[in-house]
Amino acid sequence: MKYQYAVIGLGRFGSSLSRELIKLGYEVLGIDKDEAAVDAMEDELTHAVVADSTDDEVLKSLGVRNFDCAVVAIGDDIQASILTAIVLKDLGVKKVVAKALSELHGKVLNKLGVDRIIFPERDMGIRVAHQLVSPNLLDYIELSKDYTIAELSVPKHLCGFSIQQLDPRAKYGCSVVAINKKGGIIIAPSAADVVNENDVMVIIGTNEQVEKFELEVVD
Template identity: 70%
Template sequence: MKVNQFVIIGLGRFGSSLGTELMRLGNEVLGVDRDEEKVQDLSHILTHAVVADATEEEVLRSIGARNFDCGIVAIGDDVQASILATILLKDLGVKKVVAKAVSDLHGRVLERIGVDRIIYPERDMGIRVAHQLVSPNLLDYIELSQQYTIAELAVPQCLSGKSLDDVNPRGRFGCSIVAINKPKGIIIAPVAKDVLTIDDVMVVIGTNVQIEQFQDSIRQ
């Protein structure tokens, strides 16, 4: 796997969690924050962590921000600082800029700036938790677009021992099981003869309506 280099501006709960996971996945991460305590806490976890004001262009130039594969603005408590840092990363020519938004208005401003991806951590987590609460078999839920979703569904008792041909979600509902996570490993692109068991997790892709219909059919 290619090692990518990330610069994360803002080391609050979201930024620190993101940086820690990126490091675990084998990437290089530079963390930037004005709070010395936050930087100190992550200095032994990230590749580098520096105390700096990322709303100053010279600061971003001095740390070589333009050379990173991706710049992530994870500032959540200061919308003005978030927007300024984002503009500077774009102006410096960072290849990909991702920014956290704390509101729809904040997100619209970031979109106008030309951010490559806008993340709404609180909103997105709320949506995922809501779906998990109303669907007992739903383990995770990722919205790909307004129409399409990837969902992880625990195999209920009613499907245990059945093959994908027996379940036939594509023929019955239009959604597809694209992977089966079994205790001994994951099956990518399973075939019709693969059999589900109670300990398996199905990875399903389809429209929101298709997946909801499939969930309703297996709800216990």
């Protein structure tokens, strides 16, 4: 059976997430209390229903407890978001992911045992800021408060260098986990693999390690 997702809240974030999950080949049940939002998505999703997600009997009748993951994507009602998360946890949904509107909202969701908390606006702001100050940084994702994964474009002065010559693990403590080349992606590159101009290196390490490698080697 295909992995099944329930996305609760079909605003900008929830509808975008739902469309991408469908595009990736998964089954998606969309839920929103707004009939217009459901009507706009019903032809794109596996199922879309108008429902009050804070009502445990309603979610139980929709079989949400049997889904592999439920995403609380409610965009403007913190109370409804929190109550929905409580209902999902009480129903025993395998994995509950929720969008947080603020740090305080995130702390409450964490106390409720939500498996993953997403801060779309904050995280996007952090990524854009890093891209603005570093021309070679293509993407930046904070894995935790200490660890980062970053995509760095290889500049001209590093063309022809092997991973062994760059030696990021010994010199900086971070690792090159992939190289995206025109001909394809090299996963877990060997010491002998060479980077060329405009290749993309995927680096993982602590925030400080990645930043130091970026400033001292790439820039």
